[in-house]
Amino acid sequence: MTQDRWTAVDQYLTATLIGADPTLDAALRASETAGLPSINVTPGQGKLLHLLARVQQARSILEVGTLGGYSTIWLARALPEDGTLVTLEIDPRHAEVARANVERAGLADRVEIRQGAALDILPVLAEQGYGPFDLVFIDADKPSNADYFRWALRFSRPGTVIIVDNTVRGGAVADAASTDPAVQGVRRLHELIAAEPGVTATAVQTVGSKGYDGFTLAVVDAKAAT
Numbered sequence: 001m002t003q004d005r006w007t008a009v010d011q012y013l014t015a016t017l018i019g020a021d022p023t024l025d026a027a028l029r030a031s032e033t034a035g036l037p038s039i040n041v042t043p044g045q046g047k048l049l050h051l052l053a054r055v056q057q058a059r060s061i062l063e064v065g066t067l068g069g070y071s072t073i074w075l076a077r078a079l080p081e082d083g084t085l086v087t088l089e090i091d092p093r094h095a096e097v098a099r100a101n102v103e104r105a106g107l108a109d110r111v112e113i114r115q116g117a118a119l120d121i122l123p124v125l126a127e128q129g130y131g132p133f134d135l136v137f138i139d140a141d142k143p144s145n146a147d148y149f150r151w152a153l154r155f156s157r158p159g160t161v162i163i164v165d166n167t168v169r170g171g172a173v174a175d176a177a178s179t180d181p182a183v184q185g186v187r188r189l190h191e192l193i194a195a196e197p198g199v200t201a202t203a204v205q206t207v208g209s210k211g212y213d214g215f216t217l218a219v220v221d222a223k224a225a226t
């Protein structure tokens with residue numbers, strides 16, 4: 001199987017099961033026009049996030065890594081009218097594009113975009129009484145994955161779902177000797193999860209238009225001590 005085949009299958013599945021979405025398409029166009037990197041989740045992955053939030057009946061969501069707000073819109077669409085999503089983004093330009101995209105999607109009333117380094121903002125959110133969140137989506141700088149997961153646990157309740165994107169990294173995650181800080185970040189994340197008795201998790205390898213990668217999905221069983 002080749003990248004061309006994975007892309008063709010992604011296009012087929014997206015066309016058949018998801019279809020055109022003028023709002024999300026406009027968000028991607030605006031991100032591209034503003035020069036943002038095309039590192040958002042695919043439509044299929046975005047819809048998976050949306051469905052997981054719906055299955056979870058999420059009313060409060062935390063996202064780490066906004067980019068232009070593409071995954072933000074998928075997730076926020078799963079919220080009830082009085083639901084809330086807080087998303088953290090270090091790059092002011094990304095945050096600005098995301099604000100405009102979220103506004104255009106009609107979701108500004110339930111989405112709060114906080115600009116700054118996530119590890120600086122997370123303690124502020126704790127001080128301000130945010131949480132617990134029903135669902136946390138981690139998709140920012142990969143070396144900090146374990147730190148973000150620890151924060152996700154602090155913001156959790158039994159039943160909170162935590163999803164971490166890009167945790168297979170073209171298969172490099174299996175290479176213990178990798179010198180790639182992102183690979184080591186993902187490995188530290190998995191070691192942390194494995195050592196955390198209050199969490200049940202799995203990871204799934206994926207292929208598609210954005211290559212070979214995967215995601216890790218965890219559910220908090222009991223309020224973790226981390």
Ligand code: SAM
Pocket residue numbers: 039040041064065066067068069070071072088089090091094116117118119139140141
């Ligand atoms: N979740 C987005 C989507 O699918 O549409 C994609 C997020 S992109 C993979 C990662 C984002 O995390 C980038 O916009 C990057 O600027 C941001 N980021 C990187 N380091 C960060 C940090 N320390 N704190 C907050 N955001 C960060």
